Amino acid sequence: MTTDAMIQIRNVTKAYERGRQKVAVLHEPGLTLDVPRGDFVALMGPSGSGKTTLLNLIGGLDSPTSGEVSVGGQRIDRMSGGALAKWRSQNVGFVFQFYNLMPVLSAERNVELPLLLTNLSSAERKKRVAIALEVVGLADRARHKPGELSGGQQQRVAIARAIVSDPSLLVCDEPTGDLDRHTADEILGLLQTLNRDHGKTIVMVTHDQLAANYARHTLHLDKGELAEQPVAA
Amino acid sequence: MTKAGFVVANLFRKKTRTTLTVLSVIAAFTLFGLLQSLNHIFDAGADFIGATRLMTQARVSFTQPLPLSMVPQLEGVPGVAHVAYMQWFGGVWKKDNSPIFAFAVDPMRQHQVYPEWVMPEDQWQAFAKTRTGMIAGRVLADRMGWKVGQKIPLSSNIFPQKNGSKDWTFDLVGIYDGSTEDWQKQTQNVFIQHEYFDEANQFSSGRTNFYALQLADGADAAAISRAVDKMYENSPDETKTQTEKDFNVGFLKQIGDIGMIVRWILFAVFFTLLLVVGNTMAQSVRERVPELAVLKTLGFSDASVLGFVLAEAGALCLFGGLVGMGLATVFGAMISKGTGGQFTIDVSLPVWGMAAVAVVAMTLAVGLLPALRAQRLKIVDALAGR
Numbered sequence: 038m039t040t041d042a043m044i045q046i047r048n049v050t051k052a053y054e055r056g057r058q059k060v061a062v063l064h065e066p067g068l069t070l071d072v073p074r075g076d077f078v079a080l081m082g083p084s085g086s087g088k089t090t091l092l093n094l095i096g097g098l099d100s101p102t103s104g105e106v107s108v109g110g111q112r113i114d115r116m117s118g119g120a121l122a123k124w125r126s127q128n129v130g131f132v133f134q135f136y137n138l139m140p141v142l143s144a145e146r147n148v149e150l151p152l153l154l155t156n157l158s159s160a161e162r163k164k165r166v167a168i169a170l171e172v173v174g175l176a177d178r179a180r181h182k183p184g185e186l187s188g189g190q191q192q193r194v195a196i197a198r199a200i201v202s203d204p205s206l207l208v209c210d211e212p213t214g215d216l217d218r219h220t221a222d223e224i225l226g227l228l229q230t231l232n233r234d235h236g237k238t239i240v241m242v243t244h245d246q247l248a249a250n251y252a253r254h255t256l257h258l259d260k261g262e263l264a265e266q267p268v269a270a
Numbered sequence: 271m272t273k274a275g276f277v278v279a280n281l282f283r284k285k286t287r288t289t290l291t292v293l294s295v296i297a298a299f300t301l302f303g304l305l306q307s308l309n310h311i312f313d314a315g316a317d318f319i320g321a322t323r324l325m326t327q328a329r330v331s332f333t334q335p336l337p338l339s340m341v342p343q344l345e346g347v348p349g350v351a352h353v354a355y356m357q358w359f360g361g362v363w364k365k366d367n368s369p370i371f372a373f374a375v376d377p378m379r380q381h382q383v384y385p386e387w388v389m390p391e392d393q394w395q396a397f398a399k400t401r402t403g404m405i406a407g408r409v410l411a412d413r414m415g416w417k418v419g420q421k422i423p424l425s426s427n428i429f430p431q432k433n434g435s436k437d438w439t440f441d442l443v444g445i446y447d448g449s450t451e452d453w454q455k456q457t458q459n460v461f462i463q464h465e466y467f468d469e470a471n472q473f474s475s476g477r478t479n480f481y482a483l484q485l486a487d488g489a490d491a492a493a494i495s496r497a498v499d500k501m502y503e504n505s506p507d508e509t510k511t512q513t514e515k516d517f518n519v520g521f522l523k524q525i526g527d528i529g530m531i532v533r534w535i536l537f538a539v540f541f542t543l544l545l546v547v548g549n550t551m552a553q554s555v556r557e558r559v560p561e562l563a564v565l566k567t568l569g570f571s572d573a574s575v576l577g578f579v580l581a582e583a584g585a586l587c588l589f590g591g592l593v594g595m596g597l598a599t600v601f602g603a604m605i606s607k608g609t610g611g612q613f614t615i616d617v618s619l620p621v622w623g624m625a626a627v628a629v630v631a632m633t634l635a636v637g638l639l640p641a642l643r644a645q646r647l648k649i650v651d652a653l654a655g656r
Contacts, residue, residue: 119573122570137653140283141279142276142279150568
């Protein structure tokens with residue numbers, strides 16, 4: 038157990054109800070894991086191993102059936118729905134496989150969306166959006182709608198949206214799963230930069246070993262159990 | 271970008287669908303504004319009329335004339351100060367076949383019982399002394415371009431003269447105004463001499479359609495009404511006595527229960543509208559389940575997401591309602607102007623108030639279920655497409 042852990046998971050289990058069946062994804066005695074602040078962790082494993090479930094628990098999108106989940110020193114498993122929503126808006130950035138941008142909004146407005154939850158002035162929001170788009174190299178595409186951008190560009194917009202409110206944690210669910218190798222490398226390089234230069238703690242689910250190579254550590258999940266395989270950063 | 275901007279942007283994700291939906295809301299509210307105003311006219315009828323007069327007509331229908339021999343009997347009822355009477359003439363102006371609301375009256379009784387009709391005294395006297403005399407309301411006279419001293423040829427679809435001719439010629443001896451703005455709007459009728467009419471027409475003699483009873487100060491209108499009807503109970507001329515306001519409303523409703531007709535039309539329109547807009551909203555939310563889940567992921571609360579969907583429904587209904595009611599107001603004014611004030615459709619403040627209630631009710635009816643669905647979305651399931 039590390040005292041400077043960004044993420045502390047203790048004996049966490051998670052079971053879903055699918056119809057009348059109860060399916061345990063993370064089963065007893067429960068998963069325990071520490072992720073140090075500033076780490077870049079790749080979560081790998083076969084389908085159904087519990088990678089996305091674990092990522093959802095870390096990102097506060099779901100609650101464990103039992104056990105404790107602390108992120109940045111806060112017990113998020115005890116939070117109510119409303120408190121968890123507020124916590125997510127302040128502490129976590131999300132990057133999805135299929136970008137999940139709002140098709141009706143331009144790139145800059147997509148990036149601005151999380152800032153609507155803050156008390157920032159319009160001018161301050163615009164400034165932050167411009168910086169975020171600059172970081173991901175898309176300042177010149179600010180007014181384009183997602184449909185007018187390539188897959189790689191859309192994922193950059195999604196990353197800008199994830200970092201615009203300056204969260205300490207980024208959770209990425211197969212961020213390169215829909216991209217070609219070259220574009221995937223660009224996106225992974227960007228994530229690596231955010232980790233190295235901006236100190237973001239990143240947890241990334243991936244099936245791709247080449248993608249996992251960009252992380253500082255790789256964790257393997259199989260049937261809800263964990264095995265670590267350190268890789269060179 | 272603001273939250274309101276986000277709502278508007280979402281509304282226009284399917285421009286054609288939203289435009290068609292908004293058009294249907296606009297059409298519904300235009301109809302609502304016009305019909306509700308019409309209904310208001312028929313329901314409110316003559317709110318400005320006080321309760322100082324009672325109207326007595328035949329119990330079966332006012333088309334059944336009552337004998338003039340009732341005048342002294344009615345004048346003898348305690349609490350009745352003065353009595354006037356009116357006979358429907360049903361004239362058509364021969365120049366352009368315009369229908370004219372004409373009544374045969376006793377001039378001085380009319381003057382006495384209806385102080386709201388204002389005219390120089392010498393014109394009242396001229397009306398009383400001229401057998402073929404006629405007075406016209408200001409609004410009507412202005413519309414027709416009539417001047418005092420002019421001969422007005424009218425034909426009657428109901429009453430031929432004794433020589434068989436349906437053509438009547440009257441001398442316009444006065445133009446009356448209304449004592450208030452409300453009464454001024456009503457100056458669209460014509461009065462002719464009952465005595466002349468009674469002698470000259472082929473059918474009716476010594477009879478009239480209804481009586482106007484002016485009540486003495488402090489008289490009990492309900493008691494007088496009962497007393498009058500009791501007096502003619504079981505006689506060949508049974509009566510129905512009611513307040514002037516009720517009488518006017520009843521007169522307008524001869525063509526049917528307008529209120530009921532209007533309510534059914536509006537019910538059909540809004541029921542269809544609920545299906546159209548409700549379907550649009552439900553479809554819109556169904557298409558956006560992953561996007562709504564992303565909003566929640568970013569930190570928007572369940573209540574915020576509910577608010578976004580309700581706001582979309584509200585914006586649709588509010589915009590359509592405002593434009594629709596605006597059009598109804600304009601069309602109403604055009605109709606009023608086009609008919610020279612004869613048919614006044616005033617989309618008044620109460621009608622706007624009802625429209626506001628309809629907008630809120632419709633927003634809740636079409637938006638609440640999709641909004642609740644959005645509120646209850648579980649992020650993990652929605653993102654996974656479950």
